[in-house]
Amino acid sequence: MMSDLIYPTLDLFLYALKTSLNTTDAETQKKQAAFLEQLPSNTKFYDPDIETEYLEITHPPQINFVAHNKTLEGYYYAVRLNDTYGLQIDCSINNQTETQPANSFAILKTEIEQKLNKELAIIGKTWLLSGWLPENSSQNHEDIAKKCYYALFKDTPWQPDKGTFLDGKVFEVGRSQYINQSLKNVSTSLNSNEHHAIITIYNNRESAEKAAEFYKDWMGLFCYRSKISWAYWQSRLVKDSLLNHYKKIEENRKITNQSNYWQENQKITTSRQILNNIDRILQQYTIDLLNLSFQKQIIEINLSNYQLRLALMKEKAGQNNQLDFLEKFSELANKKYLPQITKDIENMQLGLQLLEDTINATRSRIEVEKSERERNFQELVAVAGAGIATVSLLQSPAKDFCSKESRKDIFEKIPYFCDYPFSSSLMVGIIVGFMVWWLRKRWR
Structure with a gap:
């Protein structure tokens, strides 16, 4: 058949924060417990309170699972990357000699999703699809990759970036996770319809087996990518919050700036209530402004890590591999995400100065009114x-x-x-x- 592959394998890489800004010990323990729910109940878990770039947190590191479908096999692989938990769930057809249709990936996806606790709040996930062609196959790599993709995502457009990897063809789809979502519809659970997928079609078994050596590299690369996308999305939420704070203060300022406000013998207590309200909102505004800068730092750090990890993967794969398409994401972060947040910070800092001037003016008018009375x-x-x-x-x-x-x-x-x-x-x-x-x- 024109869409057959040998040993179709599906890997889900998902990421959840262990700690975040102002996280309490109780919240950290709750996040750890939620992550452990993804693993078998008898898992031996080890996560010391140390800063680490990459730590395998289960024993053994790779935990095989029993599939509902007896023709399948798979395993869990859990790690911690600094403040983030990473989990790889691997599932494949338990047959490395006979060809399988591309829609086998739908069966693999169903098996993986049955292993998940959908209450886990995640910051990103990536599907990695792979398999190799039969010997002397004349099938078109992209046609097969497209059918594999549609086996997982039926109603989404096929708009891939392309490259070569270990003498095979590699395709990436879903470059703009979170960015096109409405603020009201953002989802942080495993039920999110957003996706990022990498499809690799190898020419032979040797290339596919060598690709298994890159799983740890993919784990790190996808983690940095997820954190960059998540931080940018968080910055959009923070910006929206800042604008709401600003509008509330403007509403209070307009009340005190009415021409008849100070002529109508308003009570000093009422004016002070307005001032206290503005002060309270201003404190929240300042916290959000710091949070916006924090999200920018997250993007900068993880962008640097993403570029370093990609460079190491290129070196490891050799000169005949073309993974430049993966650099498009770092270009997106450099040319859109960081400049946008930088501009937002500048604008919001100007807004902070205007708000402080508003408070000072209101306070002065209250003092004048108090002195006059x-x-x-x-x-x-x-x-x-x-x-x-x-x-x-x-x-x-x-x-x-x-x-x-x-x-x-x-x-x-x-x-x-x-x-x-x-x-x-x-x-x-x-x-x-x-x-x-x-x-x-x-x-x-």
Whole structure:
């Protein structure tokens, strides 16, 4: 048949963070437990708390599994790469002599997915499809690769990047994982429809067996790729969060900038509540801005590791191999991801400065308003004090002046004063208070 391969093999490489920014010990243990759920229950697991570039964390490193389909065979291989767990699940047709149809990969995928705990939160995954052609085969490598691909992903376009590997042909599909997803539809589970696939069609068994020596290299390369894609996607989420914070602060700023806001005798407590709200949002904004810079650093570190690992693979494979197509991803990271995040950081830092200016302006206006109200209160106290003092001073003399002996003098000419001494004293106090207010205002 025109789509036959010998020993079709499917490998799933998936990655989950062991630790991340601000992860607690309890959260780290929970992530470790979730990763262990992918392995057989009797697995001997060893993960010391040390920093390591590549550590096999099970004994034995390769754990064979019993397939549901007896014609299949496979194994688990688990490692830790610094702060990330990596898991390879390998499954193949248990027959290395007879040809198998390309749609056998659908059977292999079903077997692998039955081994997975779909609750595991992952940062990326890659499917690696491989097999070799029968002797003297005239089949077209790309036609077979395309049929193998569609056995796994029926409704996705075939738009591969191409190269050569160990005298065979290699194809990569799914270069932009996460990037085309909506913010609302992002998935971090194994159920994600996003995919990245490498299909290798070898010319003979010897090449396929030699390719098995590159599994550790693929493990590292795919890990760095996944972390770069994940960090860029996280940066998009962080940017969206920053924009939301900025909008909230702008809403509060517009309230305080209304022309009648400070003229309507707003309560100081209300203004302070607005200021506290802006302060709280600004703290979250600052944390997100640091997180954005952190994602950039993740991309830079893993991009360097990706390029180094790819260079080592090229050297290991020899000069007759063409793996340059794998450099397109590093170009994407260099020309799109990093410049985009750098520009976002610059813009958001400018936004931070504007927000700080907004807070300072709001705080100044509150202090001015507070000082003005305190001054008005002092004016009231001074005027009221003058009036009350005048009333107090007049009451006692008024009684004496309005006695029968004194009424014969000038006070009998103003009987109202003697008939209503308190009211008269109060009127004089008000007049004195008004004079005090007028003089203070004039001298200010």
